[in-house]
Amino acid sequence: MQEHISYTQINMVFTCGIRYDFRYRKGIKIPPSGAMVLGGNGHKTLEKNFSQKIKSGKDLPLTELTDHFSDLWKSEKYNIVFSEDELAGSSPAKTLGKFKDRGIASIETFYNPTTLPVKSQKPKPAKINAIKRDLWHGIGTINPIASEERFDIVFEGHNPQLMGFIDRIDSGNEIAEVKFTAKTPPAGDANRDMQLSIYDLAHRVKYGRPPSLLKKQWIVAGKKVVEQTAPPRDDETMERLMSKIELAMRAIKTGVFVPATPGSWQCSRKWCGYWSQCLYKS
Numbered sequence: 001m002q003e004h005i006s007y008t009q010i011n012m013v014f015t016c017g018i019r020y021d022f023r024y025r026k027g028i029k030i031p032p033s034g035a036m037v038l039g040g041n042g043h044k045t046l047e048k049n050f051s052q053k054i055k056s057g058k059d060l061p062l063t064e065l066t067d068h069f070s071d072l073w074k075s076e077k078y079n080i081v082f083s084e085d086e087l088a089g090s091s092p093a094k095t096l097g098k099f100k101d102r103g104i105a106s107i108e109t110f111y112n113p114t115t116l117p118v119k120s121q122k123p124k125p126a127k128i129n130a131i132k133r134d135l136w137h138g139i140g141t142i143n144p145i146a147s148e149e150r151f152d153i154v155f156e157g158h159n160p161q162l163m164g165f166i167d168r169i170d171s172g173n174e175i176a177e178v179k180f181t182a183k184t185p186p187a188g189d190a191n192r193d194m195q196l197s198i199y200d201l202a203h204r205v206k207y208g209r210p211p212s213l214l215k216k217q218w219i220v221a222g223k224k225v226v227e228q229t230a231p232p233r234d235d236e237t238m239e240r241l242m243s244k245i246e247l248a249m250r251a252i253k254t255g256v257f258v259p260a261t262p263g264s265w266q267c268s269r270k271w272c273g274y275w276s277q278c279l280y281k282s
Helices: 007-015 017-025 034-056 062-079 092-111 194-207 235-254
Strands: 144-153 161-170 174-181 213-220 224-230
Touching (some): 007 194, 007 235, 034 062, 034 092, 034 144, 034 161, 062 092, 092 174, 092 213, 144 194, 161 194, 174 194, 194 235
Parallel strands (some): 174 213
Antiparallel strands (some): 213 224
16 A cells, blocks of 8 residues: 555546556556646746745745746756647647747736636625635735645555645635646636645644635636635535545555546547556547
8 A cells, every 4th residue: 555645646536547547556657748847837936936935025036937937848848748639730849839938928927917807707606605806916915824835644544644735825824726727717616626625624634723715726828817715615525525535545445446437538539648558448
């Protein structure tokens, strides 16, 4: 039995257990896509800023952050294997340039204020308990108290620890999760996000209290920032989370994995790097 498990692994068990089997049991790694490298380098760039801001109280100059992203991109771009969707008929060289430009634009957009499209993000009060914020006020209004905060949650029995890193904890104990994405997220996503639920759990375990607020911030196509907020998870949600974690660990222990739903977008040649090897593909 492995020593640690992460949100990524738990999510993979549920979305497609066969992918988990390929990646974590058989150890077959696939090269990262353009989106994965862009997001990873974007997180490293923001972490560079926020880790020093905790002490200095000031953001680094924008040019220093965009230069940092460019340096990271230069060192990792040759590891990328673009998907068909990412290429969209262009050559790999042109796509590399497009993704680098989008990454730099994402940092610039997150740094500076941008209007949030209120209409598309307006929650439905009867169904979604979310707090609406109309404007993105820029990186200067963020007061971090922790950046890429590691957590290790120990469970009873011979189970692996749940390990991960909270993207950011802001003043007032507000948890923030940042995503670099190509599309505007659906309304209410922050209320359903399992990764935010795990961050909530980690905060309670590590600090003995729930966070005051959960925030999910998307940098969309390098053009705008969309933020959704949600209150701390209620008891029922936390119980469901623990049940999911327990079920994922049981699957890992027994080696019994369920493939993705046939015909779903997750089971396609364009999206799954294990598609050609899989016996369960649709």
